[in-house]
Amino acid sequence: MIGDTIAAISTPRGAGGIGIIRLSGPYGLPILKQVFRPKQKKQGADWQPTPRELILGWVCDSLGVVLDEALAVYMPAPHSYTREDVVEIQCHGGSRSLDNILQLVLSSGARLALPGEFTQRAFLNGGLDLTQAEAVIDLIEAKTAKEGKIAAQQLAGGLKDKIEAVSDGLLDIIAGIEGDIDYPDEGVDTLNRSQMTVDVEKAIKQLDILLAQREQGKIYKEGIRAVIVGRPNVGKSSLMNALLREERAIVTDIAGTTRDTIEESLNVKGIRLILTDTAGIREEEQADAVERIGIARSREALRSAQLILAVIDSAAGITPEDREILTQCRQTEGKTLLLCNKMDLITAAQMAFLREMVQDIYPEASVAFISTLTGDGCERLGDVIQEIFTTNCMTVPDDATIISARHQEIILRAKDYLRDSLDAITGGLPGDFIAVDLQGAWRKLGEITGKTAGQDIIDRVFSRFCLGK
Amino acid sequence: MSNVSSHLNRDEMSLQFFTEPLFTGGEYGVIVVGGGHAGCEAAAASARLGVKTLLLTLNKDALAMLPCNPSIGGTAKGILVREVDALGGLMGRIADKAQIQMRMLNRSKGPAVQCLRGQMDKNQYHREMLAALEHYENLDIRQGEVNQLILEGTQVRGVILRTGAAFYSQCVVLTTGTYLDSRVVIGSVHYPSGPSGLPPATPLGVWLREQGLDMCRFKTGTPARVDGRTIDFSKMKEQPPDPEPLTFSFLTKPEEVAARPHISCWLSYTNEKTHDIIRANLHRSPLYSGIIEGTGPRYCPSIEDKIVRFADKDSHQTFLEPEGLDTTEWYVQGMSSSLPEDVQIAFLKTIPGLEQVRVIRPAYAIEYDCLQPTQLNHHLAHKEIKGLYTAGQINGTSGYEEAAAQGILAGINAGLAVQGKEPIAIRRTQGYLGVLVDDLVTKGVMEPYRMFSSLAEYRLLLRQDNADARLTPLGRELGVISEERWALYEATQAEIKKERSRLEESRITPQDEKAQSLLVSKGDNPLQRGISAMELLKRTNISYEDVVSLVGPGEGSQAATEQVVISAKYAGYIKKQQEAIDRAEKLENKRLPVGTDYRAVKGLSLEAGQKLTDLQPENIGQAGRISGVSPADINVLLIWLEQEKRALLSNNIT
Known part of the structure; x- marks a missing residue:
């Protein structure tokens, strides 16, 4: 408990531009050296960071695959918040990237910090004053009470x-x-x-x-991060409006912490869908699609999304621009749902033909036909989304824990x-x-x-x- | 006589004993009450410290008696014997003098669970221990039954014997074994008695209970002893001793025991006939009729227990163990019973080889009083009564080795107290002795406590082979180690160091054809680059002998070589466990103040607050081992402790 190395994401959850993973304890530096490759290689594999100096580099997993470009800083004891060796890795703020890096440091020997644990260590190691310590006790107490409550719920969940x-x-x-x-x-x-x-x-x-x-539980608890992409005039904003109207369940508008991203959260069949970069959709509906997809922040949104709603105009078929967008979607880790809008304008045979085309370009994608004008297919979207997230061994039993x-x-x-x-x-x-x-x-x-x-x-x-x- | 009072024992029999002394028998630093395995080690340890010590025993002819199985050691217990020895204790040395069969158990398993077990010549064990103690400096042995302690408020001042003699001392160590208000039960027959026909210590048991101490009633039992001339060993399977000389004590040289006669044990089995007889007579068992109130150990079940609880097993094994070289008595291991004597004889005769058997002493159950050990601290001192120490079965344990281990600790601490020195505690990370004592004082006992290797979470480091390295330096520091032992210890450590650096410095290169062909023949990868002999030794398929064939033999003793090999072969596991120990020690070093009302500590759960207040743990590590104290409670305690510390500091400044 004391003496091991703890790690946690120390920036607020959400799509902040930068996220920080903090480690504290004796293995902080060895873990950093294991997962971080500085751009300026000084002494080969056995590099030593200069204390309290930012280093630019890449976070790589055990196979050497780059997870993210990041800044790292090493603060040796006792000149740190916890008065232990502290390492911070500052990476891109998408939760996927943060989660991946956290998992990496956890699998490299760190343990997930408990709530308040950094502060607790700071106090126990001689930092902070008594009032702050009180706050930590409150946190532990609250956490215990909450765990008691969760435990009771979990007992039901078994x-x-x-x-x-x-x-x-x-x-x-x-x-x-x-x-x-x-x-x-x-x-x-x-x-x-x-x-x-x-x-x-x-x-x-x-x-x-x-x-x-x-x-699976996280999907229910934390929601699914989703983006809507597509070239101009395929009906992205009307899709969004249709979704919002259908469900009449706008939950919150959360302004991103460092960017102007707007998140809109809506409830589809009990799954919370967090649509990111929705402001962009409205403003840039008229912008060039390739350009739009090319801008950094959308690319970021695309990369961290768990669900990509790619919209095309059924009547226009799959244009080269659509093809380009789908290729980009395919390179991400999220699941893609291709929404063929304006289904009211095409025949059943054309639908079948479109399906085949998508199968060729992007076989992993799911396909649904909708019409944001008539509302056809829109009411089924919730089912479709749920299906996407509950296949691949993702069945949610009734007693899901x-x-x-x-x-x-x-x-x-x-x-x-x-x-x-x-x-x-x-x-x-x-x-x-x-x-x-x-x-x-x-x-x-x-x-x-x-x-x-x-x-x-x-x-x-x-x-x-x-x-x- | 006004200084005699009447008391009632458990069976409401009237007793009279002195409550005021008749005369003064003598004055000592430490008085040890009881001459069993705990008492002998306690008295000897206190005397080694240079404290004038008195050992009081009910019957000097029964000193260091082995009233149950004729063996010492065994799994986990064998490690305790080594630890006692490493602290300068007697058990290992005496056991080596009285050994008539030695085996290293678990040879096929890892070094941490290998343990010595030795069959003892019981009489010789007693004689050798008596001879050793009779010649001990600073130690007097006296026969006499202690009826009560002399208390001055909550401070112990001495003891009063049944004869009215008073002996005064600063500390008393109670090592009363199974004698406290004890009674023997065989079938429907029961009577006040100690083990093996010795008298019970009834008045002392009654007196302790009257003091309001937290007592419990335990039960144990022993099987029948039979006449070896009536056993047909040809129908049994022989279990011979290990061929090479083996010794408990670090001091005993193999040649000292090699010449001793070593004899075998014999294995036989019960069958359906045995079980039928037992089942037909279960109604005559005192356990089922309710005569026995005490809690017995599950790991020492009677044969009737085994048959009831494991009804589907149609056979149980039994070992015939010799009670000595010059006696015809044999111990029937596995067949302890409290059934009536006629039933015992009948079921024994169904066992192959025992058809004609003649019983010399029947099996019996014995009930006795003991103290709930949560009343003690890690020094085995009573928390309320100053100067009182307890060790052995009175603390709810079972076994000779558990008793001896507690005895040496209690004796050392009583002696240190007389000398006005700081007491010592052995940590869980230091030895099985530490695990044993910590379990007792932290968790208490629900049934007689036996040492098991699974109770030691750091057992890979708490091995029988390194007990000296773990405890002898401490013994030296305390002054309970002889010069001879210290010299041997230092020599061994030097040899270990020398052999280790020799292996680390010897290089083996890919050009070494002998090495390469050895590796290939062992199915190992040939060398790509030069490595040290130590690195080579770490490979699973490579033995020390293989390494010696490449770099030549070392100069160290076998014991020293063994240490080098173990630390190389199991380096990964040892490192892992060492890290766990280092973490645990940090918590052990965070001491908690005594007399704290934890119910007033904000943030602790109700249960934790209550239990911590009741038990008054000595440090955070111990607090965490109390059931009902969660990791969250420990975090709260850590913060609370730091707050207290700072408050104290700021008070001192202002």
């Missing part, structure tokens, strides 16, 4: 049950190993490595499902341990080494289930095996 099922399975494996260690003469279990592999892999899979549900960031962190760590244990199992290491990682995973999950090691393991050993003098 998170605890699901984690307990995993942890129970692990306990059986551990009990076999421990029973054999403490009672070597009683022939408890000879290590069945293939069975153990199957069991551990099953546990990993169960955890993966919970993590996937978080992704939406886990918190803390739970996600615990589950990820538990998974790390389980993967390590698989190495020990397949590497032929003795049971006590396998147990190190299995117990690690089990203790980690215990932070959700409230179970502690030691006595529980012994309880299981004696309930499963008949041992003793």
Whole structure:
């Protein structure tokens, strides 16, 4: 808890121009060196940052793939906010980019910070005054109360049950190993490595499902970031108006923190759709499409979008400009829904032909026909969008468990341990080494289930095996 | 006589004992009450510190008796024996003198869970311990039954014996084992008795209860002893000793034990007939009739328990273990029971090899009083009664080794207190002894506590092979280590260092054809660049012998070489665990003030506030191990502690 390295996105959520990921703790610098490649390579791989100086470079994942261009700064202890080694990575503000980089530093050895933890460390290390410490306690208290509430909700969603099922399975494996260690003469279990592999892999899979549900849960909780693209006069603004009118559910207008992006949030079939750069659509409806798509901020919006609503004029078919836009859409990670507007102007045969054409250009895209003029197809859009986000193993069961960031962190760590244990199992290491990682995973999950090691393991050993003098 | 009062024991039998001393028997720094494994180590440790010490025992002929199994060590317990030895304790040395079979358990597993187990000649163990203690400097042994402590307010001043003799001291260590108001139960028969026909310590048990101490009632049991001349070993499977000489103590040289006679144990199994007899007589078990009130250990179930709880198992194993070299008695491991004697004889005779068996001592259950150990701190000192220390089964543990380990700690701390020095605590990161004591004082006991290796979260570092490195320097600092032991320790450490640097400095290059062909023959990748012999040793397929074949043998002892090999082979795991230890120690170093009302600390959950107030943990690490105290509570505690610190600082300034 103290002494490890914590990380978090320290800028407000939203499409700010710049987002900051902050790390604090002894591994801050090693992690930075692992994930960050400065543009001006000074001494090859073993570069040393000058303290408190901004460095321009790229954030790269373990395979060397560039995630973002970024600025990094290293603030060695004690001259930092927390009085520990602090590293900040300033990257582009789209939440996708921030999330990716955060995941990267987490998988490189940092742990997700708890609310107020940076401040708490600052205080514990001798910074800040008492009133600020009070605020941290309030935060912990609020967080605990909130977690209590969430926990109650999750109980209904069965998170605890699901984690307990995993942890129970692990306990059986551990009990076999421990029973054999403490009672070597009683022939408890000879290590069945293939069975153990199957069991551990099953546990990993169960955890993966919970993590996937978080992704899914996030869609419900945080909404889907969407953009509307298309060349002029295909009906982008009327689409937006149609969506807004259909749902009559404008939730908020949020001004972006550093840019003039306007977000409009609307509710489609229970999924919150956050339309970004909508101001642009209205203003630039008349602008040249290629130029529009070319401007940096739209490209940014496009890149961070989870859903791209690409609009074409059905009557005009797919023009070279449309083709260009679709190609750009295809290069992003978001899902594309191609909306063929003005369907009231074409025949069924033409529709089929259009579909085929899209299949050729962009087979992964979903296609829907609408008419913003007559309203045809618009009412079905919610279903279509939901379908897009619930296929590819994204089915949302009725008892969907939406886990918190803390739970996600615990589950990820538990998974790390389980993967390590698989190495020990397949590497032929003795049971006590396998147990190190299995117990690690089990203790980690215990932070959700409230179970502690030691006595529980012994309880299981004696309930499963008949041992003793 | 006005200084005698009447009391009632558990069965409402009237007892009379002195409440005022009749005469003064003597004055000591430390008095140890009880001559079992805890008492012997406590008395010896206190005496080693140079404190005048008295060991009081109910019966000197039963000093260091092994009333249950004739063995010492075993999984996890064997590591405790090594730790006691590393602190200069006696158990390991005595066990080496009395060993009649030695095995290294878990050889096929990692070094951390390998443990020594030795069969003991029980009489010899007793004789050797008695001889050692009788010649100990600063130590007197006296036979006598302590009936009560002499208290001055909440300060211990001494003890009063049944005879009325008073012995005065600054500290008292209670190591009363299973004797406190104990009774033996066999079927429907029960009577006040200590183990193995020795008298119970009933008045002391009654007196402690009358002081309002938090007591609990536990139960344990032991199987029958049978006549070896009536066992047909040809129907059993032999379990021979390990062929090479093995020793518990770091001081014992292999040649000292190599010449001792070593004998086998024998394995047999129960069958349906055994189980039928037991099932048909379950109604005669005191457990089912309700005579037994105490809680027994699950890890030491009676045979009737096993049959009831694991009804689908049609056979249970039983080991026949010798009680000594010059006795015909054998211990029937796995068959402890509190069924009536006739049932015991009947079911034993169904076991292959025991058809003609003659029982010498029947199995029995024994109930006894003990203290809830949450009343103690990590020094094994009572939190309320100053100068009172307790160790062994009185603290709710079971096992000779658990007792000895607590005994040495309590004895050291009592002695240090007499000398006016700071007490010591052993951390969970330092030894099984630390795990044991921390579990006891933090979590308390619901059933007799046994040491298991799974209870030690840092067990990869708490190995039997490195107990000296973990504890001997501390023992030296305290003054409980002999010159001989310290010299041996330093020599071993020097050898380790030397061998380590030799291997680190020896280079093996891709041009070394012998090395390359060795690697290929082991199915390993040939070298692309030069590496050190140490790097080579780290490879899974490469043994120390392989490395020696390339760079020649080292000069160190086997023990030193073993340390080098283990630290190379398991470097990754050891590093991981060391990091966890470093993190844990940070929390252990954050001390909490005593006498705090945590219910007034803002931000703590209600449950945490209550439990912390009740237990008064010594540091944040311990607080985190209390059930019901969450990570969020710990964060609140950390901030609260810092606030207190700053408030104190600013008060001092103004």
